[in-house]
Amino acid sequence: xxxxxxxxxxxxxxxxxxxxxxxxxxxxxxxxxxxxxxxxxxxxxxxxxxxxxxxxxxxxxxxxxxxxxxxxxxxxxxxxxxxxxxxxxxxxxxxxxxxxxxxxxxxxxxxxxxxxxxxxxxxxxxxxxxxxxxxxxxxxxxxxxxxxxxxxxxxxxxxxxxxxxxxxxxxxxxxxxxxxxxxxxxxxxxxxxxxxxxxxxxxxxxxxxxxxxxxxxxxxxxxxxxxxxxxxxxxxxxxxxxxxxxxxxxxxxxxxxxxxxxxxxxxxxxxxxxxxxxxxxxxxxxxxxxxxxxxxxxxxxxxxxxxxxxxxxxxxxxxxxxxxxxxxxxxxxxxxxxxxxxxxxxxxxxxxxxxxxxxxxxxxxxxxxxxxxxxxxxxxxxxxxxxxxxxxxxxxxxxxxxxxxxxxxxxxxxxxxxxxxxxxxxxxxxxxxxxxxxxxxxxxxxxxxxxxxxxxxx
Amino acid sequence: xxxxxxxxxxxxxxxxxxxxxxxxxxxxxxxxxxxxxxxxxxxxxxxxxxxxxxxxxxxxxxxxxxxxxxxxxxxxxxxxxxxxxxxxxxxxxxxxxxxxxxxxxxxxxxxxxxxxxxxxxxxxxxxxxxxxxxxxxxxxxxxxxxxxxxxxxxxxxxxxxxxxxxxxxxxxxxxxxxxxxxxxxxxxxxxxxxxxxxxxxxxxxxxxxxxxxxxxxxxxxxxxxxxxxxxxxxxxxxxxxxxxxxxxxxxxxxxxxxxxxxxxxxxxxxxxxxxxxxxxxxxxxxxxxxxxxxxxxxxxxxxxxxxxxxxxxxxxxxxxxxxxxxxxxxxxxxxxxxxxxxxxxxxxxxxxxxxxxxxxxxxxxxxxxxxxxxxxxxxxxxxxxxxxxxxxxxxxxxxxxxxxxxxxxxxxxxxxxxxxxxxxxxxxxxxxxxxxxxxxxxxxxxxxxxxxxxxxxxxxxxxxxxxxx
Numbered sequence: 001x002x003x004x005x006x007x008x009x010x011x012x013x014x015x016x017x018x019x020x021x022x023x024x025x026x027x028x029x030x031x032x033x034x035x036x037x038x039x040x041x042x043x044x045x046x047x048x049x050x051x052x053x054x055x056x057x058x059x060x061x062x063x064x065x066x067x068x069x070x071x072x073x074x075x076x077x078x079x080x081x082x083x084x085x086x087x088x089x090x091x092x093x094x095x096x097x098x099x100x101x102x103x104x105x106x107x108x109x110x111x112x113x114x115x116x117x118x119x120x121x122x123x124x125x126x127x128x129x130x131x132x133x134x135x136x137x138x139x140x141x142x143x144x145x146x147x148x149x150x151x152x153x154x155x156x157x158x159x160x161x162x163x164x165x166x167x168x169x170x171x172x173x174x175x176x177x178x179x180x181x182x183x184x185x186x187x188x189x190x191x192x193x194x195x196x197x198x199x200x201x202x203x204x205x206x207x208x209x210x211x212x213x214x215x216x217x218x219x220x221x222x223x224x225x226x227x228x229x230x231x232x233x234x235x236x237x238x239x240x241x242x243x244x245x246x247x248x249x250x251x252x253x254x255x256x257x258x259x260x261x262x263x264x265x266x267x268x269x270x271x272x273x274x275x276x277x278x279x280x281x282x283x284x285x286x287x288x289x290x291x292x293x294x295x296x297x298x299x300x301x302x303x304x305x306x307x308x309x310x311x312x313x314x315x316x317x318x319x320x321x322x323x324x325x326x327x328x329x330x331x332x333x334x335x336x337x338x339x340x341x342x343x344x345x346x347x348x349x350x351x352x353x354x355x356x357x358x359x360x361x362x363x364x365x366x367x368x369x370x371x372x373x374x375x376x377x378x379x380x381x382x383x384x385x386x387x388x389x390x391x392x393x394x395x396x397x398x399x400x401x402x403x404x405x406x407x408x409x410x411x412x413x414x415x416x417x418x419x420x421x422x423x424x425x426x427x428x429x430x431x432x433x434x435x436x437x438x439x440x441x442x443x444x445x446x447x448x449x450x451x452x453x454x455x456x457x458x
Numbered sequence: 459x460x461x462x463x464x465x466x467x468x469x470x471x472x473x474x475x476x477x478x479x480x481x482x483x484x485x486x487x488x489x490x491x492x493x494x495x496x497x498x499x500x501x502x503x504x505x506x507x508x509x510x511x512x513x514x515x516x517x518x519x520x521x522x523x524x525x526x527x528x529x530x531x532x533x534x535x536x537x538x539x540x541x542x543x544x545x546x547x548x549x550x551x552x553x554x555x556x557x558x559x560x561x562x563x564x565x566x567x568x569x570x571x572x573x574x575x576x577x578x579x580x581x582x583x584x585x586x587x588x589x590x591x592x593x594x595x596x597x598x599x600x601x602x603x604x605x606x607x608x609x610x611x612x613x614x615x616x617x618x619x620x621x622x623x624x625x626x627x628x629x630x631x632x633x634x635x636x637x638x639x640x641x642x643x644x645x646x647x648x649x650x651x652x653x654x655x656x657x658x659x660x661x662x663x664x665x666x667x668x669x670x671x672x673x674x675x676x677x678x679x680x681x682x683x684x685x686x687x688x689x690x691x692x693x694x695x696x697x698x699x700x701x702x703x704x705x706x707x708x709x710x711x712x713x714x715x716x717x718x719x720x721x722x723x724x725x726x727x728x729x730x731x732x733x734x735x736x737x738x739x740x741x742x743x744x745x746x747x748x749x750x751x752x753x754x755x756x757x758x759x760x761x762x763x764x765x766x767x768x769x770x771x772x773x774x775x776x777x778x779x780x781x782x783x784x785x786x787x788x789x790x791x792x793x794x795x796x797x798x799x800x801x802x803x804x805x806x807x808x809x810x811x812x813x814x815x816x817x818x819x820x821x822x823x824x825x826x827x828x829x830x831x832x833x834x835x836x837x838x839x840x841x842x843x844x845x846x847x848x849x850x851x852x853x854x855x856x857x858x859x860x861x862x863x864x865x866x867x868x869x870x871x872x873x874x875x876x877x878x879x880x881x882x883x884x885x886x887x888x889x890x891x892x893x894x895x896x897x898x899x900x901x902x903x904x905x906x907x908x909x910x911x912x913x914x915x916x917x918x919x920x921x922x923x924x925x926x927x
Contacts, residue, residue: 025513312673318491376593401474404526
């Protein structure tokens with residue numbers, strides 16, 4: 001996963017319309033990557049980008065940052081060379097004060113590396129002053145300002161922690177390039193010119209103390225490269241004072257030995273400015289990689305995308321739209337407000353004779369013939385009952401049972417035979433045989449839909 | 459019979475019209491788009507509801523129209539004198555003969571999946587007395603020779619299940635009670651386990667589906683917790699800005715900014731509610747929310763604060779505790795030389811601060827005075843009570859939506875429940891939440907790890923609430 005992929009993922013997630021099913025299909029096609037979320041996201045980005053023709057934001061930003069970094073690195077390298085040459089320039093009157101050089105290759109790296117360490121520890125903070133004060137950050141802002149490409153970076157919202165790590169890593173790279181430049185300058189100057197090194201300071205430091213300090217500085221290599229550690233004698237011979245404007249006799253006598261300092265300076269540069277810095281660069285690169293991973297997973301929608309790709313896609317609903325039967329609601333003209341006391345025939349649809357008698361009692365209706373129809377009767381039995389029916393027929397039906405076509409067929413046959421048929425939907429004993437309004441409405445609608453001329457409903 | 463052709467178990471939910479077949483399928487398939495009503499003939503065609511995992515069908519449910527001319531079908535079947543082992547052939551012959559006969563449209567629709575190998579789930583409504591008219595239906599189903607079970611549904615309160623069980627016992631080996639209007643995972647699993655018993659070769663797959671159902675529920679819980687966390691993060695860390703045209707901000711500008719800030723929070727809440735509905739497959743719910751329900755209880759109303767938020771006393775304690783912890787840090791710094799005054803002062807300042815700022819959402823700041831461009835700024839949320847109100851409301855909404863059966867088609871009435879807070883917010887949970895709320899108040903933002911642990915906390919709360927249902 002690179003910065004380019006991070007930005008592409010950010011852009012893709014902003015406008016992604018893929019469904020869960022599509023995401024899961026992709027996840028299944030890349031099942032081997034399930035345990036590696038970053039690789040899975042990268043594969044997803046690659047897949048999506050393949051279909052895009054134009055250069056995307058990730059490519060543009062990565063391109064811009066690469067070139068900015070390249071130019072800044074070259075600049076730092078060249079600056080390192082010129083700084084080295086400047087510091088080692090020997091005008092023939094006074095020797096080169098190696099304390100300047102030591103400050104640049106030991107003190108400055110140690111101070112800046114301490115600051116870099118602090119920046120790394122505080123990289124999570126969006127407003128990291130140390131990062132914003134870093135020369136790499138300031139140089140980059142200037143470069144972007146002059147190339148008028150600042151707008152490109154404002155188009156994408158890069159995670160502040162990631163931005164901090166980018167600056168930290170770049171700072172280390174620039175410092176490394178600068179240090180390499182310094183080292184090359186030292187080697188170049190030493191090889192091509194006769195440089196007399198000496199040390200001079202206003203501070204009350206005698207040669208022995210300075211020697212102890214140098215031995216401490218040379219600690220990393222003094223055991224295996226003793227020639228790169230200046231001896232006390234050399235330190236004593238190299239001290240000079242500006243007062244008088246002339247060199248001491250002792251120095252002039254040992255002029256040849258003064259050049260021996262270069263090994264120490266080269267090792268100090270190599271260890272403090274180059275190797276330690278390279279270590280910091282690796283540390284920053286590791287930090288950047290980690291930040292990139294964290295920032296990628298923290299992108300809005302990334303977690304959901306991963307979840308969609310890795311979790312089983314479970315569906316339970318139908319892909320087809322539910323088809324509803326036509327429900328026609330219309331008014332019905334043949335409504336019987338009250339029941340008569342006597343009918344020619346009373347029938348109960350799927351209502352056994354005993355219950356039918358009870359119903360007749362409750363409803364205060366009577367008839368010479370009370371008979372059960374439907375229910376367990378055979379079709380032939382019902383046909384026979386229809387054939388026997390005449391005059392006014394009262395048909396009790398269970399209100400809670402919606403009218404089936406079986407009943408409608410029977411009703412049609414009955415209405416052909418009888419003078420009139422009155423359908424009475426009844427409720428259960430819990431409701432004292434009164435039908436629920438909704439059940440009554442269903443029955444009225446069904447009877448209205450059948451529209452049989454002799455059929456009435458209560 | 460084509461039962462060998464179908465590799466996954468198939469079940470046809472059949473019965474007399476209006477006995478709740480579609481409601482049962484709706485509930486088992488967690489699909490609120492199925493037409494469910496008390497009007498007969500609502501289901502006109504058979505419709506398949508497969509449980510698919512990554513495109514693979516684990517089992518398939520068929521919703522079917524009810525029997526319309528059962529006695530006529532049975533008469534047709536009985537007119538063919540065959541031995542019991544060949545009865546299913548007669549049923550198949552009936553289908554072949556009447557496939558295009560509109561009179562038997564519903565019977566053809568419901569018998570087709572059965573004759574293709576589906577197990578039978580016969581639904582009755584035991585809130586109504588047993589009726590003889592069902593016997594023809596049960597007899598036809600017996601003729602198909604397919605494994606079957608009966609589901610006793612209770613559409614109304616009355617209970618006639620004893621008489622139904624006696625009657626069904628003559629036709630079905632497995633009889634279970636199922637109320638599709640209740641979302642009870644255990645009930646659902648029990649039905650699936652019964653379905654697994656219908657045919658030996660289906661057992662493994664139907665049992666696997668139970669695992670998937672449980673996993674699916676976990677997924678829904680996780681996604682709900684993620685959505686709630688997102689809401690809390692966006693709402694509490696939001697900063698609303700209003701650019702000023704004039705030199706100084708007047709009261710109108712401040713009021714306008716406050717209204718915009720509130721509008722943002724309301725929109726975020728509604729967006730998350732919609733997401734919760736989508737997660738729990740209640741996409742058709744929103745339009746049916748009763749107008750006098752939750753929607754009318756505004757996020758910033760006193761009612762909301764009293765039902766979901768902390769009381770002044772609880773806020774006082776919460777503020778004092780946070781202040782005391784900060785003050786104790788000072789005491790520790792001085793090695794106890796402050797005689798614990800730091801803690802005491804911190805508690806007083808924190809407590810009073812929380813008490814006084816009970817109704818204030820956030821400070822309105824005038825920024826950019828020296829830079830030339832002036833604007834008013836409000837946020838992030840400073841009110842200690844608001845996070846509890848917002849969280850309480852969305853948790854309540856989630857629980858209501860998750861607990862709602864997919865078979866229900868009435869409006870979702872979200873009534874006030876003053877006991878809800880007690881069900882999830884105890885002292886320990888409040889302490890855990892306060893840590894995050896404090897982070898949001900500070901405006902420092904929340905890193906990914908913190909958000910993850912907050913999400914885990916929300917998921918835990920949600921699980922607890924669901925278990926109590």
